Amino acid sequence: MKTMRDFLKVTKALSDKTRVRIFKMLQQKKMCVCEVQAVLGMAQSTSSKHLKILEDAGLITSVKDGLWVNYQLEQHSHNPHAGPIISYLCSVLDDDPEVKVDAKKADRANRLELCSK
Amino acid sequence: MKTMRDFLKVTKALSDKTRVRIFKMLQQKKMCVCEVQAVLGMAQSTSSKHLKILEDAGLITSVKDGLWVNYQLEQHSHNPHAGPIISYLCSVLDDDPEVKVDAKKADRANRLELCSK
DNA sequence: TTCATATATCGTATATTAACGATATAGTAT
C-alpha cells in the first residue's frame, strides 16, 4: 500500500542537501557514522540524525558490526515509494561538484584513522 | 544539466502534503486559484503561494485566461528532474483517502460559482 | 475614467527543522 505518509517521508528526507549528499556517498560504498561525519565536516550528532531520517524513510539501512554501524542503500525497503526514488537518485547527480568532492573524500575515508581521535 | 539545486527544488516542493494534494488535483484537471483554494479550504494567499512553489520547481505551469490563471501539470519542464518525478507521482496516490475526497471536490468545483462571493 | 474581481505579494505570528554541545547507551577490551 503506497501511502501519502510514506511518500512524504521520502520527499522530506531528500529535501535537504546534506541528506542527498549522504545518499550519494552511500551509493558509492557502505560507511559508518564517523566516516560520513568526516566527509560532511559536521558534528557527529548532526550526521547521526540525518542518517536516522534517511533510514526512517526506508532509503538506507544499517547493519551493526561490533562497535560500528554500517549504513548502506536499502535494497528491500519497507517503504513502497523508496525503490523508484532510489533508482532515480542513483542515476543522477554523479556530476555534481559537491557530490564529486564527497566521493573522493569518501573513497579515502578510513574508520581506523578517523576514529579514536 | 541535472543540478542538485533543481533536484532539491522538486523534493522540497513535494515535501509538503498540501502541495502533493494540489499536484494530484491538477492531474485530474486544469484549475484556477479560487478552485484550488475551495478544495483545500485554505486562504487564497496560501493557495497562491503553494502554486508558485510548485511552478518554480517546474512541476506545474500557468496559463493566463483573462482574469483567471489556469494551472496545470507541466509537460515540457525547464527542470530536468521534473519529468521523471511527475510521471511517478501521477502513477501513485490515486487511492489516498484525502486525494480521493479532493478529486470529488475538484470535479464539482466551478469557478463561476466560487468566485465573486 | 471608475468599479469590480482574480491573483500575487507583503507583513507577521506560529510551527517546524537543522545545527551544535553535552550526555546516555551499547559494545569491546583489559
Place this chain on the structure above:
DNA sequence: ATACTATATCGTTAATATACGATATATGAA
C-alpha cells in the same frame, strides 16, 4: 568489574517554512 569508543539521544538556539489577513497588481466591464 573498569576503561575506552562508536553511535544515539537530549536540550537549546538559529534558521526556515507555513499560515493568515491586508494590500498591491492586473484584467475586464461599465
